[in-house]
Amino acid sequence: MNAPLPSHMLPEIAQRETPAALIDALRGHFGDRCSTALAVREQHGRDESSFIVPPPAAVVFAQSSADVAQVLGLCNAYAVPVIPFGAGSSLEGHLLAIQGGISLDVSRMNQVLAIDADDLTVTVQPGVTRKQLNEAIKHTGLFFPIDPGADASIGGMCATRASGTNAVRYGTMRENVLGLEVVTAEGRVMRTGTRARKSSAGYDLTRLMVGSEGTLGVITEVTLRIYPLPEAISAAICFFTSIEEAVRTTIDIIQLGVPIARVELVDGQTVGMFNRHSKLSLREEPMLLMEFHGSPAGVKEQAEQVEEIARERGGQAFEWATTPEERTRLWTARHNAYFAALQSRPGCRAISTDVCVPISRLADCILASAQEAHDSGIAHFLVGHVGDGNFHFGYLIDPLSQTERELAESLNEKMVRRAQSMGGTCTGEHGIGMHKIGFLQEEAGDAALDWMRAIKRTLDPKNILNPGKIFCM
Numbered sequence: 364m365n366a367p368l369p370s371h372m373l374p375e376i377a378q379r380e381t382p383a384a385l386i387d388a389l390r391g392h393f394g395d396r397c398s399t400a401l402a403v404r405e406q407h408g409r410d411e412s413s414f415i416v417p418p419p420a421a422v423v424f425a426q427s428s429a430d431v432a433q434v435l436g437l438c439n440a441y442a443v444p445v446i447p448f449g450a451g452s453s454l455e456g457h458l459l460a461i462q463g464g465i466s467l468d469v470s471r472m473n474q475v476l477a478i479d480a481d482d483l484t485v486t487v488q489p490g491v492t493r494k495q496l497n498e499a500i501k502h503t504g505l506f507f508p509i510d511p512g513a514d515a516s517i518g519g520m521c522a523t524r525a526s527g528t529n530a531v532r533y534g535t536m537r538e539n540v541l542g543l544e545v546v547t548a549e550g551r552v553m554r555t556g557t558r559a560r561k562s563s564a565g566y567d568l569t570r571l572m573v574g575s576e577g578t579l580g581v582i583t584e585v586t587l588r589i590y591p592l593p594e595a596i597s598a599a600i601c602f603f604t605s606i607e608e609a610v611r612t613t614i615d616i617i618q619l620g621v622p623i624a625r626v627e628l629v630d631g632q633t634v635g636m637f638n639r640h641s642k643l644s645l646r647e648e649p650m651l652l653m654e655f656h657g658s659p660a661g662v663k664e665q666a667e668q669v670e671e672i673a674r675e676r677g678g679q680a681f682e683w684a685t686t687p688e689e690r691t692r693l694w695t696a697r698h699n700a701y702f703a704a705l706q707s708r709p710g711c712r713a714i715s716t717d718v719c720v721p722i723s724r725l726a727d728c729i730l731a732s733a734q735e736a737h738d739s740g741i742a743h744f745l746v747g748h749v750g751d752g753n754f755h756f757g758y759l760i761d762p763l764s765q766t767e768r769e770l771a772e773s774l775n776e777k778m779v780r781r782a783q784s785m786g787g788t789c790t791g792e793h794g795i796g797m798h799k800i801g802f803l804q805e806e807a808g809d810a811a812l813d814w815m816r817a818i819k820r821t822l823d824p825k826n827i828l829n830p831g832k833i834f835c836m
Contacts, residue, residue, distance in 0.1 A: 378463035381420035385441045389423055389465070392433055396424040407448050407466035410458040411513075411701070412798065413712040413762060419446060419460035424468045428544060428552055428583040434467055435581065435827075436550030442825045447577040449516030450492060453523060454715045455796025457576055461831040467581065469518055475499045476584065484541060484558050486586045489518025496587075505589045508533040511792065512698045518582045523794040524574035528697070531617070531750030532624040532656065533590065535792070540573050544584030548823040558586055571818070576794055577829035579822050593624075593656035597666055598684040598693060601673045602648045606630055606733055606745075609649045610726040612676040613749045617722055621668055625654035626750040627697055630733065633704070633744040640703030641696040646680060652697055654690070697746070704744040704757055711742070711759040714771040716798075718782035719753040719791030728785055729754055732778040741770055753791035780805075795833045803834060 389397040398404070399421045408418025420443075425431045438445045444464025451458060460466060473490035480503045487496060492514045496507050509520060511527035519525075521543070526535035533539070542556030555568035572580060603609040606628070613626055628651060629637070635647040651673070655665045670681050684690045696703070705713060720728045729747070736743045736756060747754025756778060758771035779789045779802050789795075789802035804812060812834055819826070819836065826836055 377461075378417060379442075379444060381443050381463055381465070382441055385437060385443055385465075386421055388437050389421060389434070392437075393423055393430070396426070398422045398424075404466070407446075407451070407458070407468065408460055410451055410453045410456065411713070411715070412454055412456045412459070412796070413714050413760065413768070414456045414459055414797070415762075416456075416459040416461050417463070419466040420463055422448075422466045422468055424471055426471050428546060431467065431469070431546045431581050431583050432550040432552055434465065434550075435546055435548060438465055438827055439549050439825060442827060444827050444830050445581070446829050447518070447522065447581050449490060449519035449522075450514065452513035452515050453519065453796065454793050455790070455798040457523065457794060457796040457829070457832060459797065461797060464827070469581070469583070470516065472518075472583065478503060479558065480505060482558060483589050483591075484586055485589050486558075486584060487517050488584060489516060489521075489582050491517050493517065493520065500589060501592075504592050506592050507539075507587060507589050509536055509539055512701070517585050517587070521573050521582050521585055522576050524792070526748070526751075526753070526792045528625045528627055528694075528748055530748055530753070530792075531626060532622065537570060537573055539588045540569060540585060541588060542586040543569055543572055543582055545572055545580035545582055547580050548825065548828050552583070553580075556586065560588075574794070576796065576832050578819060578832055579828060581828070593662075595659040595662040596624075596654065596656055596690065597662045598652070598654045598690040599666060599669070599681060600645070600684070600693065601651050601653070601670075601678040601681045602646045603650070603673075603676070603678055604648065605677075606649045607726055607730055608677045609651050610729055610749060612651060612673050612678060614722055614725060615672045615676065616669055617750055619668075619672070621665055621672075622657070623653060623665060623669065623750060624656040625652070626748075627652040628729075628745070628747040628749045628754065629697070629700070630745040633700060633746060636703040636707045636744060637696045637700065640699060640706050641692070643692075643696055651678075652693060654694075700744060700746050701757065704759060707744075708742050708759045710761070712762040713757040713759055714768070714775060715755065715757040715793070716775045716778070717753060717755040717791050717793050718779055718787055718789060719751070720782050720785045720787030722752045724785040724787065725749060725752050725754075728778075728782055728787070731781060732756060732774075735774055735777060739770055739774060741767065741774065748791075751791075752787070797832055800832075800834055
């Protein structure tokens with residue numbers, strides 16, 4: 364049941380042998396921080412994707428860069444795979460031990476190492492989660508804006524080049540990571556970047572690592588940009604009679620240059636899932652959930668401009684949420700969309716996927732994909748960070764039904780190819796993992812994939828770092 368995509372679309376799921384001598388060496392060094400208990404291995408052998416893969420042979424809980432270096436040095440000597448593990452919230456099979464090996468859990472490396480408020484930077488270990496980070500720095504009047512929804516680890520967010528609801532204003536992890544500490548395949552510790560805002564010194568190894576999905580090294584320290592908390596924040600919701608009206612409104616907002624901080628699309632049936640899961644009473648129609656940051660006067664001006672644009676496109680029931688409690692309630696419901704959808708069909712699993720297109724093609728791509736999903740009859744949800752052309756479908760399937768899985772994958776394939784034909788990409792923020800290998804091959808082409816493989820072979824000649832992800836060797 365590893366998803367019925369054509370054979371070229373997924374890597375081979377072939378377990379490498381993990382020698383008992385390696386397990387003994389890891390136990391000798393880490394003691395009870397090396398576990399072979401089935402429950403622990405199974406916990407680390409699945410993520411939020413729907414793939415079913417055998418668990419890793421063992422799990423090691425690292426507490427320092429030295430621990431990570433020790434694990435990689437040993438595994439490199441035995442040519443055994445290592446799969447980094449943070450919060451376990453990835454969606455495309457990134458964490459799965461498809462070739463066996465050791466799961467390297469860095470969640471205990473969760474210290475905020477330095478807060479440099481004057482320079483607007485912070486340095487953290489990879490297991491720090493985004494909520495933990497913002498709690499640690501809130502006393503400074505600063506915040507970290509990258510918000511993928513899940514309380515993901517910073518290391519994992521770097522590895523997948525995450526973004527989220529604030530990306531339209533603050534960018535993605537690519538723009539907000541200044542420097543890294545990384546442990547290489549053979550166990551060497553190296554640093555990339557500095558706390559300076561720019562550099563022209565040599566190859567940009569930081570950007571190489573951001574988005575590498577654990578295939579080139581294990582991130583053990585991250586230096587990030589942080590931002591002053593806005594003087595004023597206001598949120599608003601607006602309802603539309605069609606998805607097209609909502610999307611066209613978003614396009615107008617962006618093309619007119621309104622500096623909106625967040626603009627999220629939710630279709631009507633997904634609003635209904637919100638209502639039932641979060642005990643809300645929102646109109647079950649296509650909705651835009653928006654947020655404005657700035658000075659009180661600036662926020663007021665932005666909001667009034669957006670309200671006028673929305674009304675011209677048929678927007679109705681424009682409502683304000685100005686108190687922190689009201690805003691939190693709405694954004695919590697949005698961030699819980701995935702779990703609200705799962706709750707709507709007990710026992711299901713979600714094949715959750717995303718694409719990103721140029722803003723001018725957003726309406727065409729969403730409308731065609733939504734119509735296909737509706738016509739198929741499959742249970743699904745639709746949300747999107749539409750301010751930057753990125754949207755998400757989740758197809759809710761019975762994990763034991765091959766028919767439903769095939770239908771969901773067929774819809775996903777049509778949506779991805781539609782996005783690519785419009786000048787877009789197969790993933791805006793989830794990453795490739797094992798699920799979108801075939802799509803990356805088609806999108807990037809042979810020459811680009813050959814370069815990627817050459818980099819991988821140079822940095823990881825024994826192919827031990829999260830093998831079977833991004834591309835097949």
